[in-house]
Amino acid sequence: MPRFLYSSPRRWGDLDAQGHVNNAVYLDHLQDARVAFLHAGAPGLADMLRTGVLVVSHQVEYLAPVGYGPTPLVVQTWIDALGASRFTVGYEIFDGETLAARARTTLVPFDLEVGRVRRLNDVERAAFQAYLDPAEPLRPLPKVGVGEGAARYPLTVRWSDLDAFGHVNNVKFYDYVQEARVAIMTATLDWSAGVVWSLVRQDLDHLAPLDFRCEPYEVATSVVALGTRSFTLAAEIRDPASGTVYARARTVAVGPRPLDEAERRALGRFALPDATGVPAA
Structure with a gap:
């Protein structure tokens, strides 16, 4: 299955006291990749950012420190799991050839007008299905x-x-x-x-x-x-x-x-x- 590739720029202000990209900033890279995926990687999904989508959980495994540099990080994004009313996005963050982190984010579509979780519609399900590629789960x-x-x-x-x-x-x-x-x-x-x-x-x-x-x-x-x-x-x-x-x-x-x-x-x-x-x- 294809993976959506996102080039995520590094920022000088993202570095911590040790001179590495701060652990919490990894979530910014994941979020930017996820939003770009919904906008461009899977047609029919961008409306979810307007009508409502909630993050349920994150799992992040840090594998290598990331420093500052002129080249962006590359975030590979895919759909790791797909249910009736939730989906899990998988990620791998690369610093050049080095795998710096692996992560998962579970989300649910949410109807802001009525204030409750909803089921994925047929357009969303088909778009996600094209990127469905279950990978080895992270240790709970x-x-x-x-x-x-x-x-x-x-x-x-x-x-x-x-x-x-x-x-x-x-x-x-x-x-x-x-x-x-x-x-x-x-x-x-x-x-x-x-x-x-x-x-x-x-x-x-x-x-x-x-x-x-x-x-x-x-x-x-x-x-x-x-x-x-x-x-x-x-x-x-x-x-x-x-x-x-x-x-x-x-x-x-x-x-x-x-x-x-x-x-x-x-x-x-x-x-x-x-x-x-x-x-x-």
Whole structure:
């Protein structure tokens, strides 16, 4: 089956403190490729961006760091799964010949006028069928809650975070989870001597639209597991007053050396009671 190819320009402002394209920015490249695919890669699908389409979940597997350069990244896009009222877009991001990331996004068509999910119509289904090419699935990450001992990070939504539908854009959720994660890592890990902790996987499930407001939301984050040189976090984006959960995420980070005992104990302060690999208090 054919794949839709999208050349995604790199931006200097996309680089993080380590000089690489930030992990959350990968979602911008995926979104731009997906929108271009709906506009040009499959005739009859562009109306979906006007009538409504919701992102249900993302899976991103980071395989190689990406730096700045004059040549664009190439995003190969296809339909990985097709159901009655949902579809999954598959991606591979290439930096030259290097496969930098693999990802999946599950979406549902949504009728904005009546406010509910709808089924794919015949035109949409035929267009997607032409690009249907199921690939090897990404290894699932267990879905767990954050627990009572989670670290809580205040989240302020910016007006510029909203998309064309008037809600926080799906890409911004990765920024929110990142801000909370960096706060925990700064408080618990030794960043000296050039130690860089890299993400290898990050999944996120969207549960409800997130709207702009002046009062802060929060990101609650817990440690799910500690390995020799890795750790897994669970996060929830939620309303601290009502308890409404808008998204849940799982993140796996790996370091260039084993976690030392001080770091393990510090991360353990935010661990779930049944977290694996966490030292006894």
